[in-house]
Amino acid sequence: MAQQRQFSVMATALGAVVGALGAFLIILPAEASRLQFWRLNPTSNQIEIRTEAGVQPRAELVYGPTRLVIDLPGVVLGRPQINQNFNGPIRQVRVAQFNPQVTRIVVEYAEGYTIDPNAVQFRGFAANNWMVQLPTPQRIQAASPTPATQTPSTRSGPTELLSWRAESTGIFIATNGEKPQVASINRRNSTRIEITLDNANISNRLSNRRLELTRFSMGRVRAEMREQRGRPPRVVLTLNVDRRSPDWQVNTDVSGGFMVMPRNTTTGTAQTASATTPTPAAGQPPRATVQRIDLGGSELLIQGDRTLFYSVGWEGRAYRIRLRSAQLGNVQEPRLAAGSPLSKVEFRREDDQTVSILLTPAPGVQILNPRHINAESFIVPLQRSGAAVAANPSPTSPNTQINVPRPAAPAPGSTPVPSGRYVVVIDPGHGGRDPGAVGIGGIREKDIVLDISHKVAQYLQQQGVQVIMTRTDDREIDLAPRVSIAARARANAFVSIHANAISMSRPDVNGFETYFAPGRSSRLASAIQNSVLSSINIRDRGVRTARFYVIRNTSMDSALVETGFVTGAEDAANFQNPAWRSRMAEAIGRGIMQYLRYGG
Incomplete structure (x- = not known):
């Protein structure tokens, strides 16, 4: 081993698996890191999940339409996506390989229904055996949305592009409606790729219809509508890429949307340096400058002068937000008054291209995952324990993280150490x-x-x-x-x-x-x-x-x-x-x- 070791932190690869209403059992070969089976009992309204190796699930309630998303990090599904349709409050359940390291289970509710995220209960019988108790669906008691904002009750109709974000393997685009119909993928010249989607439109919520990237030798991604007389609308995605960039492809076999990715991207990490890291001299866009970090009530706002690329994780008790290709402008650490949801805020420069913001929550405060506003800004929600959560949240409410406890007991045959001791x-x-x-x-x-x-x-x-x-x-x-x-x-x-x-x-x-x-x-x-x-x-x-x-x-x-x-x-x-x-x-x-x- 070289005397001078260099180290790196990896963000937790997420895997997701989705349980469905209906009595059925899926059994897979007992291979390492595979989903062995999952089953939903319609009588008890429980989802059982069993994996070959231990897993720590992550869960989130997503609105518009209401979906319970359960991610299983490090778990492989080992088969194509599964879609199950149902009558009643639960409309569809999808189980899919979200990315090479994550299996996802999505329980989607019909229009007009939601569930209380505080009533979703996870119980870990062992690290590889989990039970999820689903609460009784509730009707949303709210004014009827206008036709322009109604959520379709079925997935028929045009593909609607809702939002997009950069992933380790490409760009994930969340959608409503049917799976996208890829009409063509054309490289117009050495630096521009056009992807045409038939029977598609763009939601007003899509972030200004532009997305800037500094990975995959890319610059800007643009989405625009192309009307066709007498024919369904189509959307054209334009990718501005480096001349060295490989051809791109679309993967529609993804739960909740589709992926746009380079053809040589097959794992969570890019295959070549030239495909992911622009050269510092010519290919690398200017760093984003963080201009605002404001704490207001139960939210922390972070805003830059251009697209912010970030990852999150924990360092002991501190929640770390790492901003890549970024620098701090003339911003001060927020002043924390008595009763603040944060007990400490620190700025840290990791290197010339990376800065970190460390948030230490006050006692009884939970830091939730960031909520995207637009390409240049995002909000970090801060929730106090026991805070009231609306039983019938609006479909436009922010996504709600669901607390998943550690397994209550270790795997059979082991000698446990008391929880929290070591x-x-x-x-x-x-x-x-x-x-x-x-x-x-x-x-x-x-x-x-x-x-x-x-x-x-x-x-x-x-x-x-x-x-x-x-x-x-x-x-x-x-x-x-x-x-x-x-x-x-x-x-x-x-x-x-x-x-x-x-x-x-x-x-x-x-x-x-x-x-x-x-x-x-x-x-x-x-x-x-x-x-x-x-x-x-x-x-x-x-x-x-x-x-x-x-x-x-x-x-x-x-x-x-x-x-x-x-x-x-x-x-x-x-x-x-x-x-x-x-x-x-x-x-x-x-x-x-x-x-x-x-x-x-």
Whole structure:
């Protein structure tokens, strides 16, 4: 492993699965990270979800029409989208692979019906077995909408483009009505692509019909109506792209809308640097300047002078909003008076292109996911516990996040640790522009250790341990923020997971080793080393000391694990075996549990 490690934070990849009303059962082969089955009991109005591996669902109530969206991160559906239509308050249920890492379940209600988001109850019997209790649908008691704003009661009729947003694989466009009919995709010249959709129109809510991007070697996306005498209307999407950009495609097999993406984008990360990162000199648009950060009542407004690209996550108790291709203008941290929903607001410059805003909620306040206003601004809702929520929200109300608890019990046969007793930070090495070591067959350290780290986290969560990952997808973060995450979380243990390397001419060098900082306790490192060697057939390279930044600067017991050599003939073959990676992750997890229970 190189002495100077670079690290990156990944945003949690979301997976979503949708339960339906109706008594039916879907069973899939018991493969890793697959949805084993889901079932809705119409008598009890309950959805049961079971996955092969542990999962932490996320849920949201979306309006216009009312939809309960349940996302299952890291879960694979393994089959085409499923649509089930029903009579009564529930109109349709859709189960689909939302993106390569997320399965989504969408329960859509008929026009005039909604549900109380506070009455949706999740119960985790185990990390891989969840029950969702759906509340009784309620009729919306409100004035009838005008014809211009009515929501169609069925999905027949033209495709209506409602909103769009940048995703890791392309552009997601939310729609009402039928699936879009792609009439043509033409490259008019080297920098302009036109996508024509038949029988389609544009909602007035679509953000000024323009979207600016700095990824995929793109500039601006424009949507416009093209009227045809005597024929249904059509929409033309115009993509301004770099000359290096590949051809683009449309994927209509997506729940709630469709995706527009480059043809070589098959996973959550782009395939080549040139397809995602404009050259700094000529291709990169100017940075957005954050001009306003205002706290008013129960909302925080963030506004820039051009399109803002952001991601969110948690660093201990602080909610982090990371703005990419952005800089802070002449803005001050909001003054927090007595009774403010926030106890602290911090600004942090990550690098020349990235700034972060850290929000620490006051006691009893929940920070909800940002709500998009337009390309240049968004709002972060702040909700106090116990705050009244309208039983019959308007279809134009903002989306409502639904609290999903941790599983009430660990997987059968495990020995749980009391909930809240231990906090462990798992730190997957490298990421983003830093692949780490590259070995035999082109395997990359950052990919291997992310997969192993996710599995370690799942194992620990099943034991009742609270786990915080410094990254959950392919993003960059420096060394200091990783240490800061552990400090803010007041973690009991910090484990950084890596893969080793040496010259490609030395495939004979293989083995597992664990490091601790000089002058610090070796108990955690020794517990992990012993657990792995007793469970995995791998060469023993021992427990060693090293002055790696992340284990030298953390205040809790820390260890850096080298899971093997990507340049080693034995280890490289093992790294490419998913079952072996799972066994490695469980062995690391058991070592951490040994340390937590008995101090090594």
